[in-house]
Structures are given as C-alpha cells and as structure tokens.
Amino acid sequence: MDALYKPEGVEERWQRTWEEEGLYDADPDPSRRSFAIAHPPPNVTGDLHLGHALQLSLADTIVRTRRMQGYNVLFQPGFDHAGISTQNAVEKHLATEGKTRQDLGREAFEQRVWEWLREYGGKIMFQFRRVGASLDYRRERFTMDDGYVRAVMRFFVHLYDKGWIYRANRIINWCPFHLTSLSDLELQHVDVDDMLAYVRYPLADGDGEITIATVRPATILADVAVAVHPGDERYEDLVGREVVVPVVERRVPVIADDRVEREFGTGALKVTPGHDPLDYEIGRDHGLPELSVIGADGRMNAEAGPGFEGLTQQEADERVLAWLQERGQLEKREQYRHTVAVCDRCKSRIEPRISLQWWCAMDELKRPALEALRSGRVRYHPESQHRFAIQSLEDAPDWNISRQIWWGHQLPVWECPDGHITVAETEPEACADCGSKELTRSTDVLDTWFSSALWPFATLGWPDDTPDLLQFYPGDLNTTARDIIRLWENRMIFSGLELMGDVPFTDIVIHSTVHAPAGGRMSKSLGTGMNPLAVIDAYGADAMRYGLMKMASSQDVRFSEGAIDEGRKLANKLWNVARLIILASDGAKPDPRPRTLEEHWILARLAQTQRRIERHLAEFDFSHLVDELYHLTFDDFCDWYAEAIKARLYDGDAGARATATAALERLLTLLHPAMPHVTEEIWSNLPDRERRLIVTPWPEAGDDSQAGALARVQEAAEMYRRSGVRIPLEGEERRIFDAVVRPREDGDGDAAAEVERLRNEIARAEGMLANDRFVQNAPAHVVDAEREKLARYQRELDALTD
C-alpha cells in the first residue's frame, strides 16, 4: 500500500470487477423487496456534462445504500433517441461535410443517425461506468428498440381509441430550419433589436384613420381586422366600422377585445391570425378568417399575391414599407427591443403558423396525475418544486405531439386516397373506412417526450406482462434536473397512471444546477463547460462524487474545484488510516467488542453518525450526508481514535488491533455508497474477506449506549478548546484526553482572561434568569439550559480561582 492513494487504475479495476461478478445485476426475485430508480436516459448528442455526473452520483449513492440494505435494486441504464436534438447534431455534423439532410434523403439520413448513435452511445456508457454508477448494464435500453417502438405505438393507439388524440389545424410554433412544429417547451426566448413601424390604416368611409404598430410589416398582407381595447375611449367610436388594409386594400372590421394592451404602441392592434398566436386566439373568438401569406420555408407564398410570392420576409417588409412611404401611410419607425421565440436547437426565429397537427388532449390524463401529486402519493423534493410541478400540470395545454422532422417514431397513422385516417399498431391491410388498399403512412414523427414518458415501464417489457414489470413497477425514485419537470416528470406520471394503473415512482429528487465557477450556466459554446472525465482523471471518481454532492446544497450552485479536492483528501485520509491499521495490526481478526474508553467512544460515534447519515439519505440531503462522512472520518476516526490507539497498535495490543479493524470495517461500510472505489479497495486489503463491500449488509441501526463516554470526553475537549481550562478527568478519560489534546504550556496569562470571561458569562446568564419575561416566555428547556450553563460557569470559576 502506497502512502498516497492513487485512484487511477484502482477505480476502473473495481468497476470492471463489480460488473463482471454480476453485482449490479437486477433479476426478478419475488422473495425480496425491490427498489427501482428511473434514471433519465441521456440524449446521445455528445458527451456527458457535470449535471449528468451529479445526477448519477446522487442516484448511485442511494442505489448502493439500498443494495446494502438488502433490496433487490434495479438501476436502469439507457438512451433517449432525442428526436430533434439528435437530428440537429447529426445535421451539424453533415454540414461540416458540406451536406444537408436533403442531399442524403430521408432513408440515408436515418442510416447516418444510427451510425452516430453507435459511436456516441458507447462513449456515454463508458462515462457512466467511469463515474462508478452501478447500473445493470446488461439491460441497456434505447427508446427506438424494437420492443420500445411497440410500446410507443400501443400508447398512441390507446389514446386515439379513447378519443384523446386528435388532429387539428391550429397555430403552432414552426421552425423554418427544421421544417417542423415545436411545442412551447422546445422554445427559447431571446432579446432582439427590431424596428417598430407605425402604420396608418384609413377608415373605409374615408373619415379618419387608425394607426397601428408592427415589427413585421409583411404580415400586413394577412391582416383581417384591427382590434382595440373595449374601454379605450380613443377608439370607442370606431369599433364596428371598417378600415382598409394597406397594399392589399382589403376592408376589415375594427373590433374590441380586452386582450389588447392600451398602453402598447398606439393601443390598436392589427389582427393577423395566420401569423401570431395572440391574433390567432382573438381571430377564433371573433370568427375572423385565417390567412397565411408565409409558407413553410419562411418565404412569402402565393396568397401573398403577385409581386410578393417567393420573396423573403425581409424583402417583403421592405416592399410593404415602400408602398406605405409612397402613400404617406408610414407615420414613423423607431428602434424597438423585445423578446422573440427561437428554436431551442438551431436558434432559428420561430414562425407562428397555422398547421394541421396531431394533439393529445390533457384534461383526462392530467386529472389522476394531479391527484397523485396533491395527495403526496408522488412527492417532489424539495417542496418548492412540488408546488411548481402541480402548477405546471394544471396549466398544461393540449400537447402537440407530431413533428415534421425525420428522426423519431413515425406516427402509426395511415391515410387512403379519399383522406380517411386509419390508426393501428402495425400496418393495416386496408382503410378502416372504405377498404382501400392504397394506404400511405404519415411521414410525421412523434415528439420525443411522447416516448420518454413510457420509460419506467417500457424498459421493463410493457406492453407485455413480464416478471420484470411485476417486480420493479411501480418504482421508487427518480432524480432529475429542474428544467425537465414539465417535459418528462409529469408525463411519466400521467402515462404510468393511465397505462399501468399506478405511479412510476413515489419520490422525485430535483437536484441542483451546477454553474460555472464564475457564475452563469455551463455551456460548451461559451467555453464554460466541464467534462466529468477530465475531473475524474485529475481527482478520481470518488472525489468527484463527493465534491458534486457537497456542492449540491441549493437550487443553483457554482462549481468549486475545492470541493472536489476535499473529496480527494478524504479518500487519501481514509486510505492512510486504513494503512496504519492494516499494517500495524498484522492481520488481526476484527472484533467489534470495545474494552477501552476510546473504543467505546468510536463505536458509539459510528453508530450515532450512522443514524444521521440515514436521516440525510431519507431527506435526500446529499450535501450534509457527505459533510457528515468527512467529519466522521477526519475528526472522529483519524484525529481522535486513531491517534489514541496508535501506540497500542504498534505495541502489539491484540484487543486494540481487533477493535480497530472492526471499527474500520464499519467506517468503510458507511462511506461506500458515496465513495465506492476507495472503500472497496481498502476492504479487499482487510484479512479474510468473504464478500465484496458493495454487497456487504448495511449495519443494523446504531446503538449509542456508550454515548456517555463519548459525551464526557467530547465535553472535556470542547471546554478545553474554548477556554484552555484543565478538565478534571480521571483514569481512561484523562489518558485519552491527554493523548489527543495537548495542554497549554502556561496557564497564568490566560487564566486572568478566562476568569474575566467566566465572570461576564455568569453576569449575562444571571441577567437573563432574573428577567421574569424570559423565564415565563422562553421554552422550559431553554431556561433549564441557561441554569445549567450558569451552574457550570460557576463551577469552572471556582476551580480556577482556588
């Protein structure tokens, strides 16, 4: 055993060993209680980031504890095909070859994606293993596996048969680059500088005009009304009359709607239902026509009229502005900064567009899910996220589930030449309505989250009745990031309830977001991203796990290299104290029976700390968990206990050696879930190992009946630290104390200050106890504590002034 613990090599050796020995395996076994954790399958679009590493560390710490506690643990690995993200990544890659997906064609493009997946999938599983995540790697699943596809198709047909999936022509978010609709959750909002144009619309009867403001003059061609606020006296007389839309010279009504903001611009809004979500809603409510002048490619279409068709929007804007300028209908233009929606992936500006899409109605699906959340059957941690999750689910609108991209689950929808729709899990032979054999399958694919929603049970073989499902569903835990609550968590809950009749898990841990050291999001493009493998190479996986958990204390945390280094030091300290005990104990058999005071003390301390560890785990408080481990190891085990017994170990004291070995075993057990590799490595160096640490039973709940000795010595040390006063200890207590706390050389200089301090404290305590309002109002234990302090200070003062 070297004096410096070197994780490289050691960690990978154990990762291989655990996996090869089948210690990660989860197999159905009705005789054992199961524990299943649904871990987010990462997108195969590149490398893992520190957020993934944190997520894995938290989950694996729980998983390893549960495994030691005797549960039949399922920690399911896999990937998400991540529709648009993956397609975008592959397209970017193609662009480096000067190609587009259209150059390849759909089939060849899909082939390229599969190749991409094979390459990156392997890389990502390698990263999972390097973190030490004890997933059952045999069970790796992918959301486009054959069996998984069947589950997705079944889900679609199920919802369609219930009437909850339907097709409708509505305004949607259109990405002009990917040429697909997007859900609201797949957008980003960015600030842009635009020009706001003030345009005069003359009244049809020639008597006056209304000025509106717009940033998109080209959409004037699709205007169908002008709206004002109902209470706006400026326009009161105009409501119900008609104005003439510039360029197209169409007569449209002036309507009143309270969704118009009086304060914005001129307080009058041009209504363009075909190209704006708000206008769309106003248009629907007022029965207005829906005109589209912009096509799928983002250019002006035939409806825009001669002279406009084929122009870019910018060209059309200019042409409209020129027209207005000529006729004096352009009042002014001004600089205007506002936010616009862009595609989350390619950052293209979103084009609101009316389009025929497939939708999933949410009303029926979300009802039981909300009930599960409100009743606490499913609980988010922390509590604030629970409220947020409920709120988001309540507000969830119908879900646009169809996408026009190429990579994903193709909709199980067939259409005959007469336009009848047939929905079936597998290709139907004939149209369900007219019997036509000429069926063409929809080229749309499903929103990637539609399939992700099935992860907890589709990975276990649903829709078949499998032993895995019986054993591992419903599961227990899910750990995930905050931004995915609406996309994934809530959808897993409602699909689980709908298809399996129960929730997929009962606890959801929303972990911290790790930011760059300088603050702000970690991002590859900003150069603030960090690769977990680089951290592992520099510090070791155990150190990284420790450090990430230590950081994960609040909603957003900054990455701190110091926390990782703390983990490295802990591993090294543990390694060295083990080295002391193992080398000095000469293969002594472990014997947990304490004889001396320090042995009572350390065993009591281990038991005491174990209960705190268990509490932190139950509360998913990982930061305090690892803090507890650090102080247990450093302060208690090494600085006190090991220092106290060191001499006797070298002297060949058999009892000290046996107990030290037993105490070390216990310490390793408690540390293993958080820092699996170094603990297993040390464990393997202990004499007579019958089994790996990873499958060693978690100790029984602690017994701290020896806490008396602990309390006495601790109190003595505490008082010594505070005051430098010599504590009257006898026998063993005195000996331990002297062994680990060196008395000060002189006492005289400090004694005067100490007397002064004690007198002040006594005065303060007496003052409080003399205050009737304190004695009457403060809780009894607080008053008692104050009395005890007073008595103690007086004893100390007496001892000092003797």
Added chain:
RNA sequence: GGGCGGUUAGCUCAGUUGGGAGAGCACCAGCUCGACAAGCUGGGGGUCACUGGUUCGAGCCCAGUACCGCCCACCA
C-alpha cells in the same frame, strides 16, 4: 411582466422548531516526521446585503428595498 432561489470569514458554502456566529480551502504560529506529496494542535479574521417591524431575545419570523442567478411569459 410572473415564479423560484440566493446575498453569512479573503474564496466556496453550512447554520434542523428564534436562545452564546460555523466548516472546508487560504493565511499565521507551534508541534511532529514509525498512516497521511503531509499531518496534528492552536490562532487571526464576519454591522450575517439594507431598512423597518414582531419578541425579553432575530442570521432565522413579518413587511419593504437593492443587487445576483435560474426558470417561465402572446405586449403586437
């Protein structure tokens, strides 16, 4: 414009029903090299963002203000 979180030592952060301000790192001093590329012991260092309020007593509870961050949002 909403929602959530944050503001405590030079840095990163704890602080569990309100009851004598803490850890790790960094810094200083002493000790010790027979587990520890180090360790041990001790020490210096803080108007707990600000303002008001409740209370015998507030880092903690209430109201407000200022910054910072994240998420959300149809002001054309």
